Amino acid sequence: MSERTDGSQEAAERVQRSRLDDSCYRALSTARRRRVLSVLLDGRERDIDELATLLVGAHAADTNSMATPTDRRRARIHLRHVDVPRLTDADLVRHDRERDTIRLGDVPQPVHAVLGERDG
Amino acid sequence: MADASPRTALDDVLDDERHRHTRFVVYSDDPPTDVEHALASRNATVARRDLPRGCRTDFVVVERDGAFAGALGLAELRHLLTPPVVRPDDPDDAAPGYRALFDVLDDTVFTALTRRSLHVVSREIEERAYRVGRGALHVTFQTERTFAAQRDVYEVLCTETALDVHLYSPDEWTIPVPAGATYHETTAACAPYWALAFRHDEHACGLLAREEPDGFRGVWTDDAETVARIAAGIECDCIARDTA
Numbered sequence: 001m002s003e004r005t006d007g008s009q010e011a012a013e014r015v016q017r018s019r020l021d022d023s024c025y026r027a028l029s030t031a032r033r034r035r036v037l038s039v040l041l042d043g044r045e046r047d048i049d050e051l052a053t054l055l056v057g058a059h060a061a062d063t064n065s066m067a068t069p070t071d072r073r074r075a076r077i078h079l080r081h082v083d084v085p086r087l088t089d090a091d092l093v094r095h096d097r098e099r100d101t102i103r104l105g106d107v108p109q110p111v112h113a114v115l116g117e118r119d120g
Numbered sequence: 121m122a123d124a125s126p127r128t129a130l131d132d133v134l135d136d137e138r139h140r141h142t143r144f145v146v147y148s149d150d151p152p153t154d155v156e157h158a159l160a161s162r163n164a165t166v167a168r169r170d171l172p173r174g175c176r177t178d179f180v181v182v183e184r185d186g187a188f189a190g191a192l193g194l195a196e197l198r199h200l201l202t203p204p205v206v207r208p209d210d211p212d213d214a215a216p217g218y219r220a221l222f223d224v225l226d227d228t229v230f231t232a233l234t235r236r237s238l239h240v241v242s243r244e245i246e247e248r249a250y251r252v253g254r255g256a257l258h259v260t261f262q263t264e265r266t267f268a269a270q271r272d273v274y275e276v277l278c279t280e281t282a283l284d285v286h287l288y289s290p291d292e293w294t295i296p297v298p299a300g301a302t303y304h305e306t307t308a309a310c311a312p313y314w315a316l317a318f319r320h321d322e323h324a325c326g327l328l329a330r331e332e333p334d335g336f337r338g339v340w341t342d343d344a345e346t347v348a349r350i351a352a353g354i355e356c357d358c359i360a361r362d363t364a
Contacts, residue, residue: 037174041174053181053188054175057175057180058177061178061195062193066196069187
């Protein structure tokens with residue numbers, strides 16, 4: 001009985017680890033979310049408006065284009081409804097819903113390595 | 121003082137625009153450059169932030185009266201602020217970012233713009249009015265000679281569009297006014313002004329510049345409200361007074 005329990009716990013942990021890996025993987029699968037994480041690596045708390053501004057500004061600079069208020073509005077909506085939930089699910093960021101601010105969560109070392117190699 | 125010039129409605133419009141606030145926030149780890157000094161000379165404030173981690177290229181965020189108006193690379197902005205300002209032949213074919221950039225920069229009160237640059241801006245407004253084909257176009261000409269150089273353009277605007285065209289000048293014109301346009305003789309107080317206002321529900325744009333010793337100062341805008349105020353200013357100041 002106890003063996004079975006241990007086995008279930010191990011399985012549960014494996015499933016949990018796998019889930020974390022999946023959620024991490026999904027969270028890191030877009031350049032925009034990797035950039036959000038990179039920005040937050042300085043340890044500062046940022047609000048979603050500010051993050052949206054930084055994202056569209058950096059993208060405009062990378063692409064020699066001009067970000068418009070519409071671009072920023074879209075970025076903010078995407079952040080709020082897609083990116084931040086994904087990053088929060090993966091425990092990579094913490095979202096203070098009352099203040100609508102984001103800060104870095106528990107970022108495993110391999111994630112740091114990914115950010116350093118691909119976006120830093 | 122007895123020799124003080126009478127204050128015109130266009131003076132008020134221009135002063136209001138000057139007091140609108142534009143802020144450029146520069147994200148860069150490098151020391152400030154001449155670009156930032158140039159921005160400061162455009163009646164704007166400039167703030168600096170470190171380039172956030174994960175961002176590879178310096179960029180600038182433009183805020184108008186506290187609201188986000190646009191963002192672009194610092195290098196691109198430097199390029200655009202370097203005279204001569206080059207505009208696309210056909211703005212409709214230009215990259216949306218390029219047009220957006222002018223929406224931002226054009227709405228900024230500018231200083232020391234040359235007569236040549238004003239010609240370019242004026243052509244842009246006339247072309248837009250032509251493409252749209254409806255609405256009211258109010259245009260001041262400092263002299264009859266200035267209008268003579270543009271008469272063919274206005275002939276086309278009057279014959280090929282449904283625009284309501286109003287032309288204003290302090291000169292008494294001998295040159296025939298295109299059929300369909302209305303000519304208004306203006307007061308001398310408006311002589312220093314170069315103004316165009318294209319009034320339209322969706323595509324309004326306008327230019328208001330005053331000639332000063334070091335060039336023209338003024339505003340070029342797509343803001344319908346400002347365009348309406350420019351048009352009202354022209355009408356208010358420029359409609360010929362009774363000389364009796």
